[in-house]
Amino acid sequence: MDGKSDLKNPLEKRLGYQLRRASVLMMAALTDRLADLALKPVEASILILIQANPAITQTEIGRVLAIQRANMVPLVAGLMERKLIGRQAADGRSHALHLTPAGRLLTAKAETAMLDHENRFFGEFSAGDRERLLAQLNEIRTGKGDSDA
């Protein structure tokens, strides 16, 4: 009941390929899900990071999320303009970021959306499978990936 084609795709056996395809699919779904809140995934991530780390600076956020300083500027400016976050001078050159009340509210909604989103994709997975998958993905990041320094 498919009949779409008889094409072979040897890449389906490649972990890196499947990793990327799954990631792209989930990112697209999350983008749709967060569009209701007028947030992009990266913006939601920034809000969550500020919530977890009061007085974090935008350069620090960039370091955690692997975003260049230069590219943080319009992101922070956008959240400031929407009055979701505020800044206070930390020292003369850096600014401590915090969530506004509106930002706290929206961050809570974003977190709910992200959990729903995750359950949509992993709802059939057992808790053990989720934990193992999470640990394995984390291993990829923290394991052999450190040889690019």
Add this chain to the structure above:
Amino acid sequence: MDGKSDLKNPLEKRLGYQLRRASVLMMAALTDRLADLALKPVEASILILIQANPAITQTEIGRVLAIQRANMVPLVAGLMERKLIGRQAADGRSHALHLTPAGRLLTAKAETAMLDHENRFFGEFSAGDRERLLAQLNEIRTGKGDSDA
């Protein structure tokens, strides 16, 4: 022995986030690895797909790899110019693609590079863990992800 910071990252508990970070890291590593062959990951994927499916057309490749028809044009043109692939008229509007001898040689090298690359990241994983991870990633793609039609 780290001292890098005391920042919390709640996103590390999110499967979608870890999936993306792992994917980006592996893609960057693969890009480096294939640079020796003057191939981008997408070009290597196209070569492998042509090898596995003689007489495939570029639109079909795009369908398999989720690449727009329009974006296939410069990719195929580049591989043609390097004489890694050739084309023959299939019907009046489509062309059957095939690997040239040079293309076959380079594709073999690319496959070796991709296997090495995969072992670099998953070498510590047991065969069972690899299989399970592959199956889980495939489930993400073929499971709940089909509701965007």
Add this chain to the structure above:
DNA sequence: TATTGTTATACTCTATAACTATA
């Protein structure tokens, strides 16, 4: 000298619309 925030800029990847020639 190093770091923060910033501007400007370029490059890649991806998406859309429209055209042609074929089916």
Add this chain to the structure above:
DNA sequence: TATAGTTATAGAGTATAACAATA
């Protein structure tokens, strides 16, 4: 009417270089 290949183009996302102010 639908499809393959193509062109042109626009929009993200990401990267680098340079600068001013501050540490």
